[in-house]
Amino acid sequence: MGDFGSRVRALLAERGLSIRATARALNYDPAYLSRVINGRQQPSKALAAGLDGLLEAEGALVSLRAPEVRPPEPGAERPTxxxxxxxxxxxxxxxxxxxxxxxxxxxxxxxxxxxxxxxxxxxxxxxxxxxxxxxxxxxxxxxxxxxxxxxxxxxxxxxxxxxxxxxxxxxxxxxDRTMEWFALDMLAMHDVQTGRAGEALRIADELLTRPHVPPRIALLARVRRGRALAQVGDHRRALTELEGARAGLEDSISPRDPAWAWWVNDSEITGHEGEALLAAGEARTAIPKMRRALELASAPFPEGRGTLYYSVALLSAYAAAHAWREGEATLVSINALLETVTSVRSRDRLHTTLRVMAHRPHVPPSLLDLMRHTAKAS
Incomplete structure (x- = not known):
């Protein structure tokens, strides 16, 4: 991995690119990219391929990436x-x-x-x-x-x-404090999803008041706090919290950040901003946020879970704004994703959105037909 990092640093210097600019171009968290380049974390196949293409390395970076750990062959020595x-x-x-x-x-x-x-x-x-x-x-x-x-x-x-x-x-x-923080963040996420806004706020406050919590953990706590405030109708404070999280996104990069926090990126923050705006009844303002979150999430996995999640979120925003032409185009792309992505959470939200759309006035007949087809197929 040292050779991989050295080669990436050399190519970045040749092309005058910073780590932040490179991370932004590839939709990766700068902290994660920094750890990879400095030999502290193994690059994924997707990252190695993305860097190879961006830096025009002609396959050199892919070949330098350390192979994945695979199960040993029968009879080979393995840990016991x-x-x-x-x-x-x-x-x-x-x-x-x-x-x-x-x-x-x-x-x-x-x-x-x-x-x-x-x-x-x-x-x-x-x-x-x-x-x-x-x-x-x-x-x-x-x-x-x-x-x-x-x-x-x-x-x-x-x-x-x-x-x-x-x-x-x-x-x-x-x-293991870092894993403890992770579990608390996941519990707050779960509480937001299931309507336990008060519990989510208590967890967020606990994380924000603990001493020596890394900046990225505090950022996540502000995100959960913002979503919980949106649920209870305090939309002004919700958006303020999410704006604070966005402002701290790059500033939160710290050597103390746990390795698991690499996924906290622009796509994540943008999507939460869109959700908060949608909860506040500002669908037209939410749409650009949802579009951007989808664009960022689909870059590494065009047919992956994140692409389906933000496609359905965008469809919800279009439905709230009565933007039927854009909604129909989005639903066509969702149908293709449903063939491979098994996320029940996204499928459930899709069904809820389709039911809401079915009761909206002036839905075009072509979209109604597509909605019926999607409901049956999913």
Whole structure:
């Protein structure tokens, strides 16, 4: 990875590009890109390919990227015991997230729960040596968090909340503050989704008042706080919180940021701004935000989960604004995505939006036909 980072730095210097400008062009978080270039994190295939194309490296960066960790061949030497279990958990997390980014959590949630529960049973039996207990707890906490996220995307709200709560408890037992913060953020996200605005506000306030919380964690807390305020009708303060989160997006980059926070980027903030505006009844103002969030989210995975999520969000904004021509074009693209993306959360929102649209006046007949087709097919 050192060769990869050195080569990227040299190419950036040759072309007069900064890390921030490069991250913006590829829709990646600058902090994540910085960690990769400085050898602190493995570049994904998508990032290596994106950098290769942007910097016109003709395949050099793709070839320099370290190969992914794959299961060893039968008979090959592999970690055993607790070390092997932890290695298996880390590899499982990477595999589950890669699949989720492309196809959504519907199919992978049961597999994530199975891996999480199997490893947690070893903890419950006391089968983990004390010397390895903290590392094992941390790895299981991450698995529980990933399982919670996939269950969340599958629309299994109660099971998802249970997994996030378990992740928080395990992280505290492990003394893993970064994973504890992650679990709290996921719980606040869950509360916003399920209408527990008061609970989301309490979690956000807890994170914002804790000492030594990294800037990016504070930024996320402001996002959750903004969405919760929008839910309770305090739209002015909601938008102020989200504006503050946006202002702090680049300033929040810090060596103390946890590795998992790389996904907090312009697309994420823009999408939340759009949602808050939509909740405030400002659909026309929300539309450009939703369009931009979709544009940014679709750059790395044009047919992925994020593209479906923001396409449905954009359709909701068009429906609220009675923008039927634009809504019809968006629904056509959504139908293509539904063939591969299994995100139940996005599909449920799509069905809700279609029901709302069906009761709007002056919906064109061609759009009504497409809506009926989509409802049956999904």
């Amino acid at each position: 015991g607790v070390d092997g279990d932890i290695a298996h958990m880390r590899a499982s997390v990477a595999h589950l997230l890669a699949h989720d980014n492309r196809y959504g959590g519907g199919v992978m949630a049961p597999a994530a729960v199975q891996v999480w529960r199997a490893e947690q049973r070893k903890l419950d039996r006391g089968a983990v040596p004390e010397r390895a207990r903290a590392g094992y707890l941390s790895a299981v906490a991450e698995l529980a968090e990933i399982a919670g996220w996939l269950l969340f995307d599958s629309g299994r709200w109660d099971a998802s909340r249970t997994a996030f709560l378990e992740s928080h408890l395990l992280a505290r037992q492990a003394g």
